[in-house]
Amino acid sequence: MNPLFGPAFGLLMVVAAGATGGPVVLAVLGLAVIAVAAGLADRRAAAAAVLLSITALALSDPAPLFAAVSGMSAAAYLVISHAAGRNAVTMTVPMVAGLLGFTAAGLAATAVALPVSWIPLLAPAIIAAVLIVVAIPLLADDRTGDIAGPASDHQLPGRYE
Numbered sequence: 725m726n727p728l729f730g731p732a733f734g735l736l737m738v739v740a741a742g743a744t745g746g747p748v749v750l751a752v753l754g755l756a757v758i759a760v761a762a763g764l765a766d767r768r769a770a771a772a773a774v775l776l777s778i779t780a781l782a783l784s785d786p787a788p789l790f791a792a793v794s795g796m797s798a799a800a801y802l803v804i805s806h807a808a809g810r811n812a813v814t815m816t817v818p819m820v821a822g823l824l825g826f827t828a829a830g831l832a833a834t835a836v837a838l839p840v841s842w843i844p845l846l847a848p849a850i851i852a853a854v855l856i857v858v859a860i861p862l863l864a865d866d867r868t869g870d871i872a873g874p875a876s877d878h879q880l881p882g883r884y885e
Contacts, residue, residue, distance in 0.1 A: 729815075730804035734760035734773055737797035741777040745784040752780045763805050770805040774798045788834040796827045 738760060742753040759773035777798060781791055800815070800823060807814040 730770075730801055730808060731760055731764060733797045733801035733804060734763060734770065737774070737777050737794050737801055738780075740790045740794035740797060741780045741786070742784065743790045744786050745780060749780045749784045752776055752783065756780065760801075767805050767808065770802055774802060788831055792827045792831050795830070796823050799823055 735757070738753050738756045741756070742749050745753065753776070756773050756776035759769045759776055762769035763773055777794060781794060786794075803819065804814050
């Protein structure tokens with residue numbers, strides 16, 4: 725992958741975050757641009773650039789589309805910058821599908837204005853349920869396919885209590 729894709733996504737993240745900002749937001753975004761440039765030499769600066777862009781988003785009131793583009797670009801920027809120099813394939817088809825899918829889901833969630841104020845309280849329960857469903861195959865015993873119990877339930881061979 726071209727090494728310039730990382731900074732390109734970083735600059736897109738910064739520009740999208742500051743599309744509707746005032747002077748304070750522009751100052752924060754100036755620091756974010758400096759952090760994107762520093763991210764070429766030190767990948768820890770990439771995380772600082774993302775945090776500065778998040779700060780700019782919090783200080784301004786951007787349209788959901790700009791926030792979504794900034795977030796999607798931030799995710800791509802972090803993946804590319806943290807894999808730089810490792811000769812790793814960073815942008816795979818599942819990753820791009822995930823980036824686009826979660827961005828579309830976020831935009832769809834902001835487009836539908838429901839009058840029920842308690843719906844966001846369901847998000848932690850839904851996330852926990854999804855994580856449990858995803859983790860169930862990881863708990864299966866390779867030999868039998870049954871879900872394994874905790875490690876304290878297993879007895880060591882030749883040891884009786």
